[in-house]
Amino acid sequence: MEAQRKLVQQLEHRAPLLQSLDTEILESLDAETRFFAQALPHLEIIRKLEFAAIISGDKGDDGSWKKWTDKSQQEINIEKFKKSLDEDSLAILIVKNMLLTGFDAPLEQVLYLDRSLKEYELLQAIARVNRVYDDKKTEGLVVDYYGVDIAAALSVYENLDTESAWFDIRAELPRLRDRYQRVTALFTEKGCTIDDVDACVDLLRDERLRVEFNDCFKDFLNTLDTILPRSEARQPYNFVRDAKKLGFIKKAVADLYRDEKLNIVSAKEKVRALIDQYIESQGVDPKVPPIDIMSLDFKTHVQRHRSIKAQAAEMEFAARHHISVNYEEDPVYYKNLSEKLTKILESLADNWEAKVEALRKYIEQIQTGRTTDETGLDPKTQMPFLNILGEYSQKELPELAQATVEIVKHIRQEIRRINWGSQIVQEDLRRWIAGYLDDHDLVSYNQLEEVADKLVQLARRNRDNLMA
Numbered sequence: 001m002e003a004q005r006k007l008v009q010q011l012e013h014r015a016p017l018l019q020s021l022d023t024e025i026l027e028s029l030d031a032e033t034r035f036f037a038q039a040l041p042h043l044e045i046i047r048k049l050e051f052a053a054i055i056s057g058d059k060g061d062d063g064s065w066k067k068w069t070d071k072s073q074q075e076i077n078i079e080k081f082k083k084s085l086d087e088d089s090l091a092i093l094i095v096k097n098m099l100l101t102g103f104d105a106p107l108e109q110v111l112y113l114d115r116s117l118k119e120y121e122l123l124q125a126i127a128r129v130n131r132v133y134d135d136k137k138t139e140g141l142v143v144d145y146y147g148v149d150i151a152a153a154l155s156v157y158e159n160l161d162t163e164s165a166w167f168d169i170r171a172e173l174p175r176l177r178d179r180y181q182r183v184t185a186l187f188t189e190k191g192c193t194i195d196d197v198d199a200c201v202d203l204l205r206d207e208r209l210r211v212e213f214n215d216c217f218k219d220f221l222n223t224l225d226t227i228l229p230r231s232e233a234r235q236p237y238n239f240v241r242d243a244k245k246l247g248f249i250k251k252a253v254a255d256l257y258r259d260e261k262l263n264i265v266s267a268k269e270k271v272r273a274l275i276d277q278y279i280e281s282q283g284v285d286p287k288v289p290p291i292d293i294m295s296l297d298f299k300t301h302v303q304r305h306r307s308i309k310a311q312a313a314e315m316e317f318a319a320r321h322h323i324s325v326n327y328e329e330d331p332v333y334y335k336n337l338s339e340k341l342t343k344i345l346e347s348l349a350d351n352w353e354a355k356v357e358a359l360r361k362y363i364e365q366i367q368t369g370r371t372t373d374e375t376g377l378d379p380k381t382q383m384p385f386l387n388i389l390g391e392y393s394q395k396e397l398p399e400l401a402q403a404t405v406e407i408v409k410h411i412r413q414e415i416r417r418i419n420w421g422s423q424i425v426q427e428d429l430r431r432w433i434a435g436y437l438d439d440h441d442l443v444s445y446n447q448l449e450e451v452a453d454k455l456v457q458l459a460r461r462n463r464d465n466l467m468a
Helices: 004-021 023-027 033-048 063-069 073-082 119-128 150-154 169-188 196-204 208-227 239-256 269-281 299-301 308-329 332-346 352-368 383-392 398-415 423-438 447-463 463-467
Strands: 048-055 090-095 112-113 141-144
Touching: 004 033, 023 063, 048 073, 048 398, 063 073, 112 119, 119 150, 141 423, 141 463, 150 423, 169 196, 169 208, 169 239, 196 308, 208 239, 208 269, 208 308, 239 269, 269 299, 299 308, 299 352, 308 423, 332 352, 332 383, 383 398, 383 447, 398 447, 398 463, 423 447, 447 463
Parallel strands: 048 090, 112 141
Antiparallel strands: none
8 A cells, every 4th residue: 555655646746747748758658757748547446455464363463463364354345345446445365375275266366475385276366367357357466576386286197188278488589570670671671660650551552461460460459468578578679669669650541441350459458559549649549430521620630641642542441431321222323433533533544633523522522412302302311222224224314213202202111111021021022012013114024023122232231221
């Protein structure tokens, strides 16, 4: 508790300085300053932490020890300890020769050892933190102040049972260096450095290279997470600093190219927290998805890119994403949008200024959306059905528009039925549509089933719009 009080005082005293430090500067400072910087965001939690001792009582004990030796109070403290910090502030139990057996607290994350423990007793102690907890606890940490012999404890088991139970961290360092060099070489071999974010992002336009980068970066982060928080993670290469830079590049690439596979959540908790903090320091929220093409701020967002190539990429991939997400709602309309985008990209190629201007007008067209034309049909609920009929029918537009109104009216009645999801109901609708198309001679006989099926599929995908 005295240590807690001192830590709180030091954090409060250092807070103004720590809050002013840039993350790049912080990486070059001593370990103690980095520790305080990492602890500061958790000051309020640290301030409210409570402690309790669980010890065996004796006749000669001082009277003040009763709160730690009384059985009923011990049971109360154990139950409090088993609760999350949101429910109770008791966070640390101090024990001696107790709670090694018959004690089940899966949320326990850290075990501090300050005396000799051997064989089964040592393994029982370690087992206290070696439990998963509600997908929130991914690992347990054992801090050994004494110097226990884990190898001797494990020797009582067969090698097959223990060969993957522990590892020598010194063997991980060469692996960390190798994986670091593999991921950075993706850029250096092509004349880039990870300090040039724009160049790296442009390089990763290549989808195959993005896949390779994602795999290499994930391997590097997994090994780095194993090494942390040891000082070897920062020297001599300063792996932590460069992991943050690579994480920022990954976020920028994921947002620009709308690549959902590039998800920073693939990193483990310790590394992810460091990277997220760095991304936030660059003015980006790692939890916010890329800006939507329909946003009022999209145009301003595009103009923030210093590179004209990045502006073109932002518009191109935002459009691709928009088309992909909405395609099934109106396949004909979005197919036409996709073909128009391809034509712009192919015809203007490396003429970046002309391409940006053409894409800007193209985006404005998407944002304007489908408008009511001479048919008077609703752009969201009727035009998608007209578009499909128009692909298969030779009839004049007014006749197709009238047919669309009647078909959509019938579909709306059907999809309000409680059992709409059943195959029988949807098959009845398909037969009705095929009969309607045949009766009005709208499409050729051999295409009746195909068109009816497409219209029913479209009804399923647009059910929410049709029921509004």
